[in-house]
Amino acid sequence: MSTDRGAGGTTPLTKSLLTDRLDLLRLSAADRRVSGLLVLVHLWAAAVPALTAVATGWLVAGLTGAATGRGTVSAVAWPLIAVSALLVADEILTSLGRTLEQYNAGRIDARIRRRVRRLAMAPSSMAHLEDPVFADEAARASDVGEGRVRSPGTAAVGQLRLCFRFLGALGSAAVIAVSFSPWLAVVLLVVCAVNRALIRRWWVHLAEVRDERESMRRRAEYWSDVASTGPAAKEVRLFGLHEWVVRRRTHELLAWAETIWSARREILRQQGWIALLAAIAAGSALLLPGLAAARGDLSVSALMTVIVAAWGVFQIASMGREAFDIEYGLGAVRALERLNTTQHGIATSAGTDVQQAGEPSATPEEGAPATLRTEGLVFAYPGSQHRVIDGLDLTVRSGEVLALVGHNGVGKTTLIKLLSGLYLPTAGRLLVDGRPLDAAGASAWRKRVAVVFQDFNRYPLSLADNIALSAPEHRHDKEGIRAAARRAGVDVLADRSPDGYDTVLSADRAGGTDLSGGQWQRVAIARAVFAVEHGRDLLVLDEPTAHLDVHAEARFYRQVVAEVTGATVVLISHRLSTVRQADRIVLLEAGQVTEQGTHRELLDDGGEYARLFRIQAARFTDTGPRTGEKEAAR
Ligand SMILES: Nc1ncnc2c1ncn2[C@@H]1O[C@H](COP(=O)(O)OP(=O)(O)OP(=O)(O)O)[C@@H](O)[C@H]1O
């Protein structure tokens, strides 16, 4: 398939006419049974114009005979039956064809959506999801299907139909050639083909204009949704942003639509030329045989045959939105191909350039908790020069509880995204159990990791499912779910609800309920505990106590962290009371480790950790606030 073109770029004419068409035909043939039936229906539809022309001529000959008193009843009846049978059969097969086309298009679109989802999920890192080019291409490739913007399925079945429409036009032209003049047949075909090419060109242009503005469409959609969905809806109401959001949406929408409308206006202007060409073609199709009939060189029945056959040829010039549907749907297929190529590139380069890895690493080492080591680790987010992690050397020992602390934005969350294999380093190495982690090994490694993210997810599912999602293969382990809930302190939620663990955690579901921020955090902790209990051997907790009340925070280390056996734990927290019991505390600054040791060692060293701890501690004593505030101001 074509891969060498950017969105909206130009393509050699022959390529777009041939390769892309063949791609669409291949796509339409994916379900052999349905496409086989469709080919039979289209074959019939292609034969109908020529057969109708012949049958009409036959009928007129019979009628002429009857009018002059020389004909028989059967000379009229049989052609009448033939014309009627053609009409009825055409009606039935057209409806059947439409149903088959709809079914086939739906299946093709579903398959394309599945492929896009697989591509989005496939890479070992998630850097591509933050790449605007990927986001645009994914939107082009996945906003497909009935009622959506594009439909590769409609394009594919439309292309198949078009091929047979050409065949039908050729059949009708052959009837004109035999009944009247080969020259007229050729001229009609050429005029109709030129007509079609002109219309197509304009629709292609419109498809390209829309394609180029994909990111504008996504922005307009965002502002359409923001007032009615998700957490933003609350702020929009509270801050009285509704008017502003509507203006912003209108502005984005108009900016997007203006270029589309101007392309559409241009198309309408060009329709004049196309109408003139069509008038010339229709005029000659009627005039020349009409004159011949008037001179007596052509019988009336042959004249009718030629006129009906000419109508059949004209069918290839009538396209309406068909060309747009084909070109725009094809845009989704091309975007998918480009995604395929770039994703393959990402997978290949990530595994070799950065890590120079040997074999993929991430299989558990004889059941021992994971050991991690970074060597000169460097990471900058895609599209950014800023090295968030800048030459970091760190070892996380098997089974230890390591706490990561540091100011906002120093890269703690970024580091755990790297440690859990969600991103691959820009340079340097990450070793898991002594072996370099590469793109190939990352997905296996992630199966060993349980994470409570700072921005953990809230699934609109039952409490049990919200806990068991971290190890879905064990979702029937009711006792395991209850044990994880007890350790995270969410068992009370199940106890007080009539549906227990089946309570749906979403207020917009019937019988469902929403939770407080802290309760949701406990659910996220239970989810990670459940995963560790089912064999994950690295537990990462990013700000797990940020929403917890004083009691819950005090219990957290004892009930969750200290209870973990068989896993290495990486714990991030700004609340230094949460991390002080860790086996080792590491302070990150400017993407590097600047201090490390136990809580006591770091206090004795009197460095930045000691200063931060004193500031926090001072806030809880009667004597210290002034000292703490003074230091905080430094
Ligand atoms: N997806 C992203 N794309 C680009 N830059 C990012 C992205 N996520 C984070 N950053 C940048 O990376 C830096 C480190 O962010 P990170 O979230 O790792 O900090 P953190 O130490 O976890 O901070 P906090 O204590 O506030 O949670 C910040 O400067 C931030 O702006």
Ligand SMILES: [Mg+2]
């Ligand atoms: Mg963070």
